[in-house]
Amino acid sequence: MEKRAYNFSAGPACLPLEVLEEAQKEFISYAGSGMNVMEMSHRGKIFEGIIAKAESDLRSLMGIPDDYSVLFLQGGASLQFYMIPLNLMTTYRKVHFVDTGIWSSRAIKEVEKFATANVVASSKAAAYNYIPKLSKDMFTPDADYVHIASNNTIFGTRYTSRPDTNGLPLVSDMSSCILSEVIDVSDYDLIFAGAQKNIGPAGVTIVIIKNELIEKAPKNLPTMLDFKTHAENGSMFNTPPTYAVYLSGKVFEWLIKNGGVPAMQAKNEKKAKLLYDYLDASSLFRGLAVKEDRSMMNVTFSTGDADKDKAFLGGAEVRDLLYLPGHRLSGGMRASIYNAMPIEGVEALIDYMKEFEKNA
Ligand SMILES: Cc1ncc(COP(=O)(O)O)c(C=O)c1O
Numbered sequence: 001m002e003k004r005a006y007n008f009s010a011g012p013a014c015l016p017l018e019v020l021e022e023a024q025k026e027f028i029s030y031a032g033s034g035m036n037v038m039e040m041s042h043r044g045k046i047f048e049g050i051i052a053k054a055e056s057d058l059r060s061l062m063g064i065p066d067d068y069s070v071l072f073l074q075g076g077a078s079l080q081f082y083m084i085p086l087n088l089m090t091t092y093r094k095v096h097f098v099d100t101g102i103w104s105s106r107a108i109k110e111v112e113k114f115a116t117a118n119v120v121a122s123s124k125a126a127a128y129n130y131i132p133k134l135s136k137d138m139f140t141p142d143a144d145y146v147h148i149a150s151n152n153t154i155f156g157t158r159y160t161s162r163p164d165t166n167g168l169p170l171v172s173d174m175s176s177c178i179l180s181e182v183i184d185v186s187d188y189d190l191i192f193a194g195a196q197k198n199i200g201p202a203g204v205t206i207v208i209i210k211n212e213l214i215e216k217a218p219k220n221l222p223t224m225l226d227f228k229t230h231a232e233n234g235s236m237f238n239t240p241p242t243y244a245v246y247l248s249g250k251v252f253e254w255l256i257k258n259g260g261v262p263a264m265q266a267k268n269e270k271k272a273k274l275l276y277d278y279l280d281a282s283s284l285f286r287g288l289a290v291k292e293d294r295s296m297m298n299v300t301f302s303t304g305d306a307d308k309d310k311a312f313l314g315g316a317e318v319r320d321l322l323y324l325p326g327h328r329l330s331g332g333m334r335a336s337i338y339n340a341m342p343i344e345g346v347e348a349l350i351d352y353m354k355e356f357e358k359n360a
Contacts (some may be wrong), residue, residue, distance in 0.1 A: 006345035009323035010153050010336040011176070011197035012299060019340075038243040050242075051235065054249030061255055064185050064208055071207040071227065072235040072245050077175045077194035080205065081107040083225050084147070084171055084190060087217040091107045091117055094143040096120050096168065101128045101152040102329060103173055118143060126201055127330070128155040130290040136164040144357065145169040145189065151177035153197070154327040156300030156334065157293040162187045176297050178206070179255060180267040180339060189213055198297070198338045200248030203241040255339070263338045271337050271346045272296040278350050284308075284357040288332060302332030303360075309333060312356050321349055 007014040030037050033046055040047055046307040055070045064070060075083070085095055093115040097108050111117040120139065121132035139146055146165045151158040152287035153176040162170070169189035178193040185191065190209045196202035207227070214227045223229050229237045255264065277295060279287045279301055288300040303309050309332055316324050337346055 002003070003320075005320040005322045006341070006348055007322050008335045008337070008341070008345075010286050010327070010334060011194070011231070012202050013197050013338050014340045015200065015247070015337055016254045016340045018252065019247065019254050022250060023247060036243075039048060040242070041106065042239055042242050047242055047246075047258070050246050050249055051240065054245055054252055054330040057249065057252035057256060057312055058129070061179060061252060061260055062183070062185055062208070067211050068185065069207075069209050069211055069214060069231040071209065071230045072248075073205045073207055073230060074203065075104070076193060076202075076205055076273050078106065080173070080192045081110040083227070084111075084192070085111050085115060085144075086221055086225055087227050088169065088171070088190070088213060089144045090216050090218060092116075096143045096146045096165075098122075098132060098134065098137050098146075098148050098163070099124060100131055100149055100157060101155045102327075103152065103154070104147070104149045105176070107147055108295075109151075123157075126233075127288075129153065129157065129288055131157050131159055131293040134163045136166040137169050139164075139166040141166065141168070143168060145171050145345055147171045147173070148171040149175075151175075151180075151295050151297055153295075153298050154330055154334075156287075156289045156295045156298045158295040158297070160293065169210075171276055176338075177263065177295075177342070179261055180268050180297055182261050195244060195248050197336070198340075200251050201244045203244035204248055206248075235306070251340075266342065267341065268296050268337070271341065271343055272299065274343075274346050274350060275299050275335065275337070278353060282357060285353060288326075288330065297336060297338055299335045299337060300326055300330060300332060301335075302326070306331070308360065312353075315356060316352060317350075319348070319352055321345075321352060324349075328333050 027036055095111050095117055097104055097117055097119050099119050108117045123130050123132050146168050150172045171190040172188050174191050175193045176197045179198050192207045195204045214231050277283050284303050285301050313325055324333050326334040
């Protein structure tokens with residue numbers, strides 16, 4: 001077998017080996033079709049079957065209620081920062097945001113271009129190392145919805161419970177935590193996620209939206225920016241990112257085969273605990289996020305000394321522990337340990353951290 005590195009990239013991120021192997025087997029001819037999935041028409045029966053199965057598997061994995069649509073879109077999670085307000089700002093032209101990092105800031109900036117973005121709380125002054133405490137009276141009823149980022153990929157924090165939004169619709173950016181733990185989809189009115197972290201390759205963005213919101217959207221939106229266009233056409237108004245949908249579907253099958261989201265959650269809790277327990281006991285490394293808000297998917301840490309961090313990262317690369325540098329805005333290190341990261345990868349990282357600490 002070809003060499004496989006332990007890839008701690010925040011995204012695009014590692015995919016399950018079994019998925020890659022299956023895709024490899026089907027590369028030249030998918031299911032006897034005589035062609036690769038990326039070569040076939042999205043209007044043909046085969047691809048229609050692939051996208052329908054991907055949707056139904058995702059629905060069963062997440063327990064998505066029937067009154068929600070599942071859309072496979074393009075433009076990344078970033079397009080959603082604009083597309084969501086365009087569709088959901090029906091009355092007040094105002095959105096409440098909780099600013100917990102770069103991705104919520106980007107969403108705020110998009111709304112500021114054409115409406116009111118009200119930041120109810122922010123952890124910016126503390127380098128986004130925590131999730132602000134929220135109370136329902138912060139969410140005044142004069143806004144169309146509330147936007148949060150459930151997991152903050154760059155700073156390594158996450159919400160551990162759903163905020164009480166005072167009855168307002170809740171939109172969540174789950175790009176870096178979707179399918180990592182059990183959630184109740186009906187707690188949210190819209191969930192969106194770029195696929196390239198916990199789902200599949202870059203190129204497809206999942207939107208799970210309550211149908212009622214699609215119906216209420218303003219008329220005459222640009223066709224491609226109107227959720228209704230995609231909902232009414234089974235995400236095939238235009239050519240969808242067919243190969244990314246196919247591989248995402250393979251990941252959904254892999255998740256189902258491996259016990260679904262509850263089993264992934266148990267594995268993710270175990271991986272994160274191993275790493276955080278080590279960080280808490282270490283006299284060299286320290287975690288960057290406050291304990292109670294620590295992300296299960298993106299573990300941020302540092303030695304507190306830029307030269308030592310650099311030396312650590314150099315040694316990691318030699319050991320095929322890859323993409324561990326933290327985001328340029330937070331520095332230090334970040335280990336992204338999504339569903340596809342095996343426990344052995346986390347153990348190999350900890351072994352190296354111990355060795356580095358001993359020799360430091
Ligand atoms: C939480 C979160 N939201 C949004 C994005 C932007 O996603 P995209 O690059 O698909 O636009 C990212 C990318 O890393 C992310 O981590």
